[in-house]
Amino acid sequence: MDAFLQAVQNSIYINLIYEDRYLFLLKGFGLTLYMTFATFFIGTVLGAVFCRIKLNNSQIATKIIDLVCNLLIRLPTLVLLLIFVYLLFSNTDIDTVIMAIIAFSMKAGSYIMVIMYSAVKAVNPGEIEAGRTLGMSKFKVFRLITLPQAVKHALPTYKNQLIITLQETSLVGFLAINDLTRASQVITSRTMDPYLSIIISAVAYLLIGAFSNLLFWFFERNKHLQIDVDYKVEGV
Amino acid sequence: MVISIRNLKKSFGNNLVFENVNAEINRGDVIVVIGPSGCGKSTFIRCLNLLEQPDSGEIIIDGVNITKKNTDIDRIRQKMGMVFQNFNLFSHKTILENVTLAPINVLKIPKKQAIAETFTYLKMVGIANRADYMPNQLSGGQKQRAAIARCLAMHPEIILFDEPTSALDPTMVDEVLSVIRKLTKSGMTCVIVTHEMNFAKNIATMVFYMDEKGIYERGTPEVIFNNPQREKTKVFINKLKVLEYECQIKDIDIYEFVKMLTEYCQKYDLNKSERDNINLVIEELIVYIIDGAKQTDHIALTVRYNEITGEKEIYLRYTAPDGNIIENESFDEISRRLIKGFTKEISYSQKDNTNVLKMIMKSTAAEDTCGKYKTV
Numbered sequence: 236m237d238a239f240l241q242a243v244q245n246s247i248y249i250n251l252i253y254e255d256r257y258l259f260l261l262k263g264f265g266l267t268l269y270m271t272f273a274t275f276f277i278g279t280v281l282g283a284v285f286c287r288i289k290l291n292n293s294q295i296a297t298k299i300i301d302l303v304c305n306l307l308i309r310l311p312t313l314v315l316l317l318i319f320v321y322l323l324f325s326n327t328d329i330d331t332v333i334m335a336i337i338a339f340s341m342k343a344g345s346y347i348m349v350i351m352y353s354a355v356k357a358v359n360p361g362e363i364e365a366g367r368t369l370g371m372s373k374f375k376v377f378r379l380i381t382l383p384q385a386v387k388h389a390l391p392t393y394k395n396q397l398i399i400t401l402q403e404t405s406l407v408g409f410l411a412i413n414d415l416t417r418a419s420q421v422i423t424s425r426t427m428d429p430y431l432s433i434i435i436s437a438v439a440y441l442l443i444g445a446f447s448n449l450l451f452w453f454f455e456r457n458k459h460l461q462i463d464v465d466y467k468v469e470g471v
Numbered sequence: 472m473v474i475s476i477r478n479l480k481k482s483f484g485n486n487l488v489f490e491n492v493n494a495e496i497n498r499g500d501v502i503v504v505i506g507p508s509g510c511g512k513s514t515f516i517r518c519l520n521l522l523e524q525p526d527s528g529e530i531i532i533d534g535v536n537i538t539k540k541n542t543d544i545d546r547i548r549q550k551m552g553m554v555f556q557n558f559n560l561f562s563h564k565t566i567l568e569n570v571t572l573a574p575i576n577v578l579k580i581p582k583k584q585a586i587a588e589t590f591t592y593l594k595m596v597g598i599a600n601r602a603d604y605m606p607n608q609l610s611g612g613q614k615q616r617a618a619i620a621r622c623l624a625m626h627p628e629i630i631l632f633d634e635p636t637s638a639l640d641p642t643m644v645d646e647v648l649s650v651i652r653k654l655t656k657s658g659m660t661c662v663i664v665t666h667e668m669n670f671a672k673n674i675a676t677m678v679f680y681m682d683e684k685g686i687y688e689r690g691t692p693e694v695i696f697n698n699p700q701r702e703k704t705k706v707f708i709n710k711l712k713v714l715e716y717e718c719q720i721k722d723i724d725i726y727e728f729v730k731m732l733t734e735y736c737q738k739y740d741l742n743k744s745e746r747d748n749i750n751l752v753i754e755e756l757i758v759y760i761i762d763g764a765k766q767t768d769h770i771a772l773t774v775r776y777n778e779i780t781g782e783k784e785i786y787l788r789y790t791a792p793d794g795n796i797i798e799n800e801s802f803d804e805i806s807r808r809l810i811k812g813f814t815k816e817i818s819y820s821q822k823d824n825t826n827v828l829k830m831i832m833k834s835t836a837a838e839d840t841c842g843k844y845k846t847v
Contacts (some may be wrong), residue, residue: 312507364522365559365618369625370549379572384563459565459603460586 248430256422260432263418264439270404270414271443275397277340289352304345311343312403321408335407343400350396352354354380355387358450386454397447401440415439472520472533472660473497473548477562479528481514488514489685492528492630495595495630502662502690503671506681507707513556513663513706515681516631519662520544520551534599545714548579558614558623560606566593567602570621578625583646585624592620596650612643616650629660636667662758668708674697710778712739719769725757732774741783748832749774749785749812755806756787756796756828763801770824774841788825795819795828 253255285304288296309418319338320331324443356382366376408417419432473496480490488511496502504512511645517523518846519530521537522543530537533786537547561569570589573578580588593599596616598609624629629823632651636644640797655661656673665671671678671692678695680688680703684787688704701707706713714735716728729750736746753772773786792799797817811817816831 357561359562361555361557361559362561365553365555365561365621366551366573368520368522368551368619369547370577371573372545375576379576380561380563387563389524431795458569460571 237455246428246431249328249426250422250428255374256425258420259337260415260418260435263413263415265342265412266332266413266441267401267415267439269396270332270339270407271401274339274401274404276345277336278343278347278396281340281344282338282351285344285348286351286355289348290355300348302346307342307345308349310342312339313406313409316406316410317344321414324380331410332407332412335410339400339403342403343396346391346399349390350389351385354385357388358384381435388449389452394448396445401443475531476519476527476628477531478696479515479518479530480526481511481523482517482526487683487684490696491685494496494679494689496660496662498628498660499658499676500660501676502679503672503675503677504662504664504679504681505666505671505695506679506687506709510681511684513633515771516633516662516664519631520548528724542699543811545577549625550628550749552627552630552631552718554615554622554635556637558611559616560604560614564616565605566598566609566620567840567846570624573621576806584707584784589620589624594621595623595647595653596620603844610643611639612646615639615643615647619647619654623654629662630654632661632665633638633814634664634666636807665751668696670826678817680707680708685805709780712778713778714774715772717769720761720768720770721766723757723770724753725759728753728772739778741776745783745832747750749783750787752810752813752830752832753787753812755803759796759799759802759806760789760792764789765791778840781834785828785830785832787828787830789828790825795826797828 249256251260285300289300291297297423310318316335319334324334336437362384363376366380367373371379404414405416407414413421415436418438419436422432424431456463474494476492476494476754477492479492479744481488482490492515494502504515506512514523518525521530525538532547532551535547536541537544537703540764545693560566561572565574567586567589570592571582571585574585575582590599590602592816593602596619598620600611601609601613606617609617619630619635635651635805639647644667645783649666651663652670652674663674673692675692678690678692679686680695680699680793684705688699688701690700694700695704696708696745697710699745702764705711712735716731718724730751731748732753734739735741736749752831764770768790769788770790771788773784773788775784775786777784789796796802797819813833814830815833816829818829820827820829
């Protein structure tokens with residue numbers, strides 16, 4: 236038992252404390268977090284824009300969007316990343332991290348476009364008509380009827396998309412960016428002791444996933460008018 | 472609210488739905504639109520609030536032509552409710568929210584007042600105790616009544632009903648119809664597309680029968696339901712089932728006809744003896760006509776079955792020989808007796824060189840019951 240504790244202590248020392256290696260891991264964690272949420276935010280905006288264009292029912296615009304999105308979806312993320320960094324922008328001095336974020340967000344945007352588009356299309360068109368016959372404008376119908384239902388349809392896959400984005404960011408290690416995965420790899424190669432750093436990075440990924448789930452809680456709750464709580468109506 | 476419709480035309484691609492539709496709808500009118508399925512009833516009613524954009528023609532509501540591009544259709548629609556076949560309640564909202572949504576967001580009625588009003592309407596349609604339910608927790612009839620309440624909450628001047636009971640099972644139809652009846656009694660202007668004939672008869676001030684790409688016949692319910700003037704209306708109102716066969720004498724194919732007759736009888740559930748009687752009467756007549764006519768003469772047969780009264784009529788049109796063949800000297804005596812035995816009325820007329828024999832078959836219901844007792 237003593238020998239085991241000693242080994243753990245040793246491992247913690249060389250993996251985390253010696254040469255301030257915990258800082259290296261922490262920086263990787265921060266970078267992963269930054270890339271994930273930046274990618275997801277830009278991807279969502281891109282997806283929404285693509286989706287809006289597609290919903291306009293313009294034939295040509297729809298075809299172009301579909302072509303671009305299919306291309307982005309079919310290319311493996313790593314290949315896309317390499318194309319961006321070594322082919323398209325090899326001569327510019329844009330930061331590699333930014334470039335990676337752009338590549339990831341285009342890919343995520345394509346997925347999110349599909350998610351949003353199918354969610355909007357899944358709303359019963361009869362309900363939209365019903366809203367219009369009640370005298371609501373197109374925008375009001377979208378805000379009050381289409382959007383709340385589409386959000387509900389989209390949320391499960393949208394949540395998954397965030398996790399996928401999180402995991403895809405680990406590919407930047409190929410570009411010598413020290414994110415969480417690469418940080419643990421680097422430490423392992425120095426210490427020849429893979430257990431601790433890999434476990435730490437795994438736990439960190441799980442934590443980000445759990446945390447992001449909490450973020451969506453806000454959108455998932457049902458809020459309905461309640462007579463007894465919100466408004467006391469006489470004679471009811 | 473006064474609506475006048477002039478020369479309305481609508482087609483989907485190359486498929487013309489209707490054209491030349493003219494109508495006036497005045498305050499307090501209850502217009503019922505009937506007709507076979509696919510004749511454009513729903514399209515017509517959806518054109519009235521521009522859910523379908525008509526190809527040409529004018530819809531003038533209180534002096535405003537709404538088919539013009541720059542009309543504020545949302546404003547018109549606020550005064551023009553619509554009830555759908557599939558209810559189309561907002562599935563993510565409770566019944567209370569469904570009804571209050573438009574008044575709060577469009578008419579800007581304060582929430583408290585909107586809720587209070589909602590309850591008067593929910594009480595009127597009899598589902599006040601379901602205010603907190605989601606639409607999918609209600610039965611079809613309750614959903615449709617909620618949809619009517621949602622419509623009423625906008626204080627419409629006219630309500631369009633697009634087959635309001637077609638998606639309901641028979642036990643729930645009445646509860647919805649009684650709400651609509653109540654509405655029309657209170658003076659609401661309504662346009663109703665329906666397949667409920669009795670309801671239409673009792674409630675309408677005017678009936679439009681749509682067929683042949685337009686309003687085929689229109690009139691008061693008494694005229695349309697009891698005494699329709701035009702052929703297709705008669706067929707529709709009396710639920711006449713028609714079998715037609717026409718050819719030249721040289722092409723006549725008795726076996727083909729018997730096959731058609733058998734299929735026709737099976738389709739409309741006529742029993743074997745009824746079929747045999749019709750067949751026999753027709754065969755006796757045709758055999759005689761073939762003998763006395765030239766190869767180029769025409770013969771046309773129509774069998775009409777009235778599903779409501781159960782009456783079966785046979786029309787035989789022939790160009791030769793002339794006159795009422797049954798009363799001819801040369802007509803076989805046994806055949807004549809057979810035909811007279813099976814029919815309860817035979818009438819003859821002549822029009823444009825064509826002789827028309829109309830025969831009404833005797834009901835075989837009495838014989839059937841006898842037959843049953845015998846087998847027992």
